[in-house]
Amino acid sequence: MQxxxxxxxxxxxxxxxxxxxxxxxxxxxxxxxxxxxPEGMSFAPELMTSPNGCLHCGRCAQVCPSPSNCRxxxxxxxxxxxxxxxxxxxAVTPRELAGRILKDRDFLLKNEGGVTFSGxxxxxxxxxxxxxIRELNGLHACVETxxxxxxxxxxxxxxxxxxxxxxxxxxxxxxxxxYTGAGNRKILANLKQLKSGNTPYMIRIPLIPGVxxxxxxxxxxxxxxxxxxxxVRVELLPYHKTAGxxxxxxxxxxxxxxRTDQKPQYHLDAFEKREIPYKIM
Amino acid sequence: xxxxxxxxxxxxxxxxxxxxxxxEKEDPFRLAETFExxxxxxxxxxxxxxxYVLEKEQPVVYPWERIAMIRxxxxxxxxxxxxxxxxxxxxxxxxxxxxxxxxxxxYAEVIGTGLLGKQEEIRAQMEKxxxxxxxxxxEEYTYLEAMLRMTDEMLAFAGRYGDAAEKAGNxxxxxxxxxxxxxxxxxxxxxxxxxxxxxYCLWCTFNYHNTVGRFDQYMYPYLKRDLENGTLTxxxxxxxxxxxxxxxxxxxxxxxxxxxxxxxxxMVLGGCAQxxxxxxxxxxxxxxxxxxxxxxxxxxxxxxxxxNTPLALYEKxxxxxxxxxxxxxxxxxxxxxxxxxxxxxxxxxAYQYVVAACWEFIIxxxxxxxxxxxxxxxxxxxxxxxxxxxxxxxxxDFMKVVxxxxxxxxxxxxxxxxxxxxxxxxxxxxxxxGCISRAKDISLGxxxxxxxxxxxxxxxxVDSLAAVKRFVYDEQSVEKQELLDALAQDYKGHxxxxxxxxxxxxxxxxxxxxxxxxxxxxxxxxxxxxxxxTNERGGIYRxxxxxxxxxxxxxxxxxATPDGxxxxxxxxxxxxxxxxxxLKGPVSLVKSFSKPDLKLTANGGPLTIELHDxxxxxxxxxxxxxxxxKSFLDMGGHQMQINAVNKxxxxxxxxxxxxxxxxxxxxxxxSGYFVELDEVYQDHIIERMELTL
Numbered sequence: 001m002q003x004x005x006x007x008x009x010x011x012x013x014x015x016x017x018x019x020x021x022x023x024x025x026x027x028x029x030x031x032x033x034x035x036x037x038p039e040g041m042s043f044a045p046e047l048m049t050s051p052n053g054c055l056h057c058g059r060c061a062q063v064c065p066s067p068s069n070c071r072x073x074x075x076x077x078x079x080x081x082x083x084x085x086x087x088x089x090x091a092v093t094p095r096e097l098a099g100r101i102l103k104d105r106d107f108l109l110k111n112e113g114g115v116t117f118s119g120x121x122x123x124x125x126x127x128x129x130x131x132x133i134r135e136l137n138g139l140h141a142c143v144e145t146x147x148x149x150x151x152x153x154x155x156x157x158x159x160x161x162x163x164x165x166x167x168x169x170x171x172x173x174x175x176x177x178x179y180t181g182a183g184n185r186k187i188l189a190n191l192k193q194l195k196s197g198n199t200p201y202m203i204r205i206p207l208i209p210g211v212x213x214x215x216x217x218x219x220x221x222x223x224x225x226x227x228x229x230x231x232v233r234v235e236l237l238p239y240h241k242t243a244g245x246x247x248x249x250x251x252x253x254x255x256x257x258x259r260t261d262q263k264p265q266y267h268l269d270a271f272e273k274r275e276i277p278y279k280i281m
Numbered sequence: 282x283x284x285x286x287x288x289x290x291x292x293x294x295x296x297x298x299x300x301x302x303x304x305e306k307e308d309p310f311r312l313a314e315t316f317e318x319x320x321x322x323x324x325x326x327x328x329x330x331x332x333y334v335l336e337k338e339q340p341v342v343y344p345w346e347r348i349a350m351i352r353x354x355x356x357x358x359x360x361x362x363x364x365x366x367x368x369x370x371x372x373x374x375x376x377x378x379x380x381x382x383x384x385x386x387x388y389a390e391v392i393g394t395g396l397l398g399k400q401e402e403i404r405a406q407m408e409k410x411x412x413x414x415x416x417x418x419x420e421e422y423t424y425l426e427a428m429l430r431m432t433d434e435m436l437a438f439a440g441r442y443g444d445a446a447e448k449a450g451n452x453x454x455x456x457x458x459x460x461x462x463x464x465x466x467x468x469x470x471x472x473x474x475x476x477x478x479x480x481y482c483l484w485c486t487f488n489y490h491n492t493v494g495r496f497d498q499y500m501y502p503y504l505k506r507d508l509e510n511g512t513l514t515x516x517x518x519x520x521x522x523x524x525x526x527x528x529x530x531x532x533x534x535x536x537x538x539x540x541x542x543x544x545x546x547x548m549v550l551g552g553c554a555q556x557x558x559x560x561x562x563x564x565x566x567x568x569x570x571x572x573x574x575x576x577x578x579x580x581x582x583x584x585x586x587x588x589n590t591p592l593a594l595y596e597k598x599x600x601x602x603x604x605x606x607x608x609x610x611x612x613x614x615x616x617x618x619x620x621x622x623x624x625x626x627x628x629x630x631a632y633q634y635v636v637a638a639c640w641e642f643i644i645x646x647x648x649x650x651x652x653x654x655x656x657x658x659x660x661x662x663x664x665x666x667x668x669x670x671x672x673x674x675x676x677x678d679f680m681k682v683v684x685x686x687x688x689x690x691x692x693x694x695x696x697x698x699x700x701x702x703x704x705x706x707x708x709x710x711x712x713x714x715g716c717i718s719r720a721k722d723i724s725l726g727x728x729x730x731x732x733x734x735x736x737x738x739x740x741x742x743v744d745s746l747a748a749v750k751r752f753v754y755d756e757q758s759v760e761k762q763e764l765l766d767a768l769a770q771d772y773k774g775h776x777x778x779x780x781x782x783x784x785x786x787x788x789x790x791x792x793x794x795x796x797x798x799x800x801x802x803x804x805x806x807x808x809x810x811x812x813x814x815t816n817e818r819g820g821i822y823r824x825x826x827x828x829x830x831x832x833x834x835x836x837x838x839x840x841a842t843p844d845g846x847x848x849x850x851x852x853x854x855x856x857x858x859x860x861x862x863x864l865k866g867p868v869s870l871v872k873s874f875s876k877p878d879l880k881l882t883a884n885g886g887p888l889t890i891e892l893h894d895x896x897x898x899x900x901x902x903x904x905x906x907x908x909x910x911k912s913f914l915d916m917g918g919h920q921m922q923i924n925a926v927n928k929x930x931x932x933x934x935x936x937x938x939x940x941x942x943x944x945x946x947x948x949x950x951x952s953g954y955f956v957e958l959d960e961v962y963q964d965h966i967i968e969r970m971e972l973t974l
Contacts, residue, residue: 010866013902083784111908
């Protein structure tokens with residue numbers, strides 16, 4: 001069995017307890033308009049180029065067999081004198097991936113951490129994800145997810161985890177569909193599982209100006225989080241305009257339908273009056 | 282922060298209003314010419330220069346200050362004419378500027394005795410030698426007499442400061458100067474002013490890199506007594522301390538080392554005592570808080586840590602790193618003290634260790650070590666071995682060549698430092714153990730006279746050897762001659778090979794077996810190669826992992842290396858991964874760099890890492906950075922400095938220096954204002970940002 005990942009980040013300090021290694025799974029069923037990891041959207045490997053430092057020497061173009069339609073052959077990577085090109089998306093087996101993570105097992109254990117599977121959407125490769133977790137020999141494992149996945153898989157895999165970080169982007173189903181490409185029914189059903197389960201979890205809300213930072217949405221979202229069981233806290237992540245930085249690198253354009261230069265609003269009273277612990281990140 | 286401190290920051294730091302009192306620059310050799318004509322001895326010249334400078338100084342006391350003194354005479358005269366200097370350097374080995382520097386005087390000894398007490402000691406020694414008629418005793422007598430004259434000059438100068446204070450209506454400072462420096466300090470305030478006075482005088486006698494040492498240890502008794510007596514509250518003590526900290530920044534622009542900011546005002550806090558207890562005390566904590574609040578580049582904070590140092594202290598240190606000051610620098614007692622013991626330092630001295638101007642470990646009061654006398658370039662060693670590559674059947678054969686080359690280079694190096702000359706410094710000698718009783722100037726040596734050799738370009742050498750191992754020997758994907766040709770042509774026409782070596786080769790810092798093992802071996806060989814040699818003062822040689830400015834100097838003329846480095850490209854600074862290494866991350870980095878047995882190469886030289894400023898965002902993430910630092914040291918790291926950086930900020934600062942006057946960066950062993958650095962160092966720092974984790 002193989003899965004696709006596009007990055008492994010050491011010393012992740014915002015992805016769960018302690019010092020963690022975060023693995024980014026390739027591919028996501030949602031396409032959120034504000035996504036800041038566009039290289040995680042597609043399930044297929046793709047060429048990623050960094051524009052900074054390009055000498056415009058043309059060596060990449062010289063070796064390209066298919067200039068109009070990239071076939072992700074990788075011929076241009078080794079010729080770039082500035083090392084600005086890479087293939088984003090590598091196939092790995094669960095054992096290989098676990099081996100890479102467990103190389104730092106002692107370090108992660110000593111520093112109260114573990115591994116976090118993020119993406120992309122880790123639950124979009126459920127068999128691979130489950131197999132990876134089973135290879136970890138009990139290392140503290142966390143998933144950072146949109147919550148958009150099949151309920152049965154969600155139940156099975158959460159049962160193997162020590163911590164979950166899940167997004168609630170919009171409480172309204174239609175708006176959710178409009179801004180992310182899919183409705184939120186599966187997500188809310190999975191939230192119910194978290195609330196009634198034993199696994200500690202954290203809810204993340206990206207605060208997108210004019211999209212979900214309204215009083216109405218915050219009230220509705222906070223309303224979903226009453227009697228929230230093992231909820232640790234809510235984290236509010238204000239939109240940052242650098243979110244669009246990587247689109248050009250994977251040949252995509254960034255045209256969000258909201259004002260990227262605006263500061264989001266905070267309706268914190270929605271959480272305060274319900275005594276839901278929260279933190280602005 | 283009190284109103285008074287805010288005002289002082291405005292006055293001295295932002296507006297630099299005290300510069301108005303500075304006198305005209307002078308010809309630094311004018312005095313030397315008169316000395317030459319008069320045929321004065323070096324000792325006589327040193328005394329006369331000191332008198333000249335102090336007499337030229339115009340005491341300035343502000344009504345609102347409690348720790349007084351600013352420099353107004355901006356030129357430090359030389360004692361030798363250029364021609365005399367030339368003759369000296371022909372006959373002698375001259376280290377840096379030929380002056381006593383980069384050591385840690387025992388200020389507390391004089392602060393706790395007073396200059397009159399010291400004069401008694403000097404007179405007693407003079408008495409012993411008074412009627413002796415052997416030339417050695419007469420010479421010693423002359424020396425003691427010179428020392429006495431200098432202390433007289435210091436007392437007279439202090440008197441003038443007292444008068445100036447009175448005139449300014451600052452009766453408190455006037456009162457302080459009525460007691461010190463003649464008498465021993467009785468209070469924390471007096472002790473601080475006394476320190477300021479001594480430090481000021483050291484600069485006036487042209488000693489430089491005058492380090493501060495274990496301030497929290499030797500000053501604590503004064504603070505403790507005042508607090509217990511109820512004559513000082515903690516809040517008052519803190520304000521006084523902040524004023525004292527600001528005083529380090531009043532004249533420091535006059536004390537340029539290699540670069541502006543490289544002034545050696547390093548302070549050491551905490552540490553493990555010989556009985557295993559932790560020395561971190563209330564004063565250490567106040568110093569941390571003062572530095573956190575003031576955000577000034579001086580004094581530069583060094584934290585001594587050990588296995589029992591609580592995470593909370595690392596967290597406090599990390600909050601300081603977050604300020605972007607480039608410090609605290611951490612030193613690990615569990616590595617440094619055993620290393621010093623191995624080198625023959627006595628336990629009671631080893632436990633007192635401090636850092637020199639940058640990071641070299643030295644002993645207060647007893648060390649006349651020259652811990653930065655030279656540097657071995659590991660990268661140069663590898664380059665010099667490459668012609669033998671074609672003769673080596675196995676990689677291990679090539680490693681033997683490297684080992685031999687390290688040995689011969691070290692053996693050659695240690696023959697260079699013969700007939701060392703340093704200007705005498707009776708003022709410094711007042712504060713160095715045994716100089717009065719032996720009537721021997723500190724420039725001639727003291728209890729410890731060891732020389733330290735930096736090791737620079739380590740990661741370039743390691744990556745080069747690891748690349749040779751993998752591509753030439755293991756994979757055999759690159760022919761020996763092909764590699765040598767590419768290097769000879771500086772990779773022109775070999776771009777694909779260059780890219781492969783540069784970006785796909787094994788690198789030190791990624792927790793890979795081959796490079797890490799090579800690093801351990803190179804360091805151990807370096808340490809071994811220096812073992813057994815003694816210098817002309819009876820000291821030994823200590824191997825280290827620092828680079829100082831060698832990372833620029835030694836790389837400029839070095840041809841291309843097998844790690845894909847082109848001719849002239851810089852090495853990494855200190856003990857750090859190469860500049861074009863694509864790092865896996867901080868965890869692999871600290872694992873890699875803690876693998877070598879650093880007790881062997883503990884002359885000094887920190888792992889220097891750059892963390893993006895976003896990881897310092899909140900208390901939780903600060904705690905995790907603290908854990909990372911603690912992990913490196915617990916795993917056997919000897920020393921570490923961390924920069925909180927943002928490349929965009931630096932690029933902008935280079936373009937618009939006016940908007941970034943206060944941007945502080947760590948350079949090699951000290952923090953300085955980015956906009957004041959030479960461009961080559963600015964660019965190196967920006968390049969280093971590629972390694973940001």
